[in-house]
Amino acid sequence: MTTTLKPATAARAGSHQLGPLALALRQGRLELTQFLRSRESVVFTMGFPIIMILIFAAVFDGEIAPGVSFPQYFITGMIAAGLMTVSFQNLGIWIPIERDRGVLKRYRGTPMPKWVYFAGKVIMVVVVGVVETALLLAVSVAAFDLQLPGTATKWLTFGWVSVLGITACTLCGIAISSLARTARSGSAVVTPVALILQFTSGVFFVFTQLPSWMQQVAALFPLKWMCQGLRSVFLPDTFAGQEPGGSYELGRVALVLAAWCVIGLLLCLGTFRWTTRRDG
């Protein structure tokens, strides 16, 4: 047995450290594998928006405005809430568990650069978000004739609103993960925040029917702007007049979401903890 051992102090000539891209992709694959193998998170994350849109479509039929069916309006909220679930809730719940189990501490003891951990999470979130949104759209088209965006411009808007939104939510999810003291408290911290935002941002109700103070509070957070941006994609241009600002305000959507990306990033950099409090 001993003969197979190389001296530990031997020259490290055969160095073949992986490049940054390879490290990030491997980490993303590892995160995805772990996600797909934990059945509860797959069912909850993937299934939740689909179940919600099916319930909404069954409870409310008819039209919100001429030519705008209930599902056509609420698909925007469900896509936005779905993206928030895979990023904000998923990370806000899972990172405290990994921290509590010492997974983060273990990574810190290896030469893995810190950013690779976050890159792995981002890759996982993006892949799951794309798959989940595609499933949601497919089910909605099949079940209640959802009208998909008809122009390239609208698809482009769909793309950038989703990317900015999921980025902001991912960064905020990583940031809020440091609030939880134990593995179990992650969902207690994240779930109320997510639920309140969903109820006040136009996911479950027509946004303009909410009290105006509630609209103003919701406008401080990203979810409202994700919903609004997505409404510009899935609802006719004529509906824009019914938005609080009289238009879809895409410039402001971009600005607020980008601002939340910056806030989230600063919070992550300033507060992220690799170890639990009892570890010091």
Next chain:
Amino acid sequence: MDNELAIVARGLRKAYGKNVAVAGVDLEVRRGEVFALLGPNGAGKTTTVEILEGYRRRDAGEVSVLDSDPAAPAADWRNRIGIVLQGVGEFDELSVSELVHHFAGFYADADDPEKVIARVGLAGKARARTHTLSGGQKRRLDVALGIIGRPELLFLDEPTTGFDPEARREFWQLIRDLAAAGTTIVLTTHYLDEAEALADRVGVIAGGRLIEVAAPEQLGNRQQAHATVSWRTPEGLIESTESATPTELVTELAARFGGEVPGLTVTRPTLEDIYLQMIGHR
């Protein structure tokens, strides 16, 4: 710093609020040796080791680990050390093989994952999800992840807690093999027999200070300690005497009994006796 030394610490201090965990530790670990750190819970053992591992910042003192300050290490420093933490880092949904392969990718000069899995005795469990492993098998996986980068310096934090005696013996052999290949090993343990079996030198920490460093057989002047000779008297009572010259006493007893001395034992204090005495004085 002296290149013959893997670790040098001088005046190491760390406090958590008013609670001083490490109160001025001076420590040297030579390259290639197995160094065991003993001490009761709360003595500052874990804090000291975690400062050396780069997990915690010290309040004061100088530290060099493989010629780097662990608080601001050289770029390839983490490539050269391996850490086996206590009950840490469970990846329930992954298999042993996936995990060891993944961690191999972090190191510039990683060992062959299959070989490492076999060395820690998990070849039969390579495809098993880690949550199906027993406590002892999880520790072996911890060790596999600690040595996959072929470290020059390996930290082991209470590595055999929860092992059955056979598993401990196998584990000790693994540590001896690593040491024989030139790996410097810093081990913390509660088991004195483990320190005695593995360590070239033992350091005892109590009250945040390193109170003694010596080879296990010399700790606390163990060699010079009086031996206890006990035997059974003709009345059936056990009599014992501490003696600096036990051989002389036994010869005298043999003459008195005209041959065999009934129930004769000659013992010196065990490492445990010495250790308990040392930390008891603090």
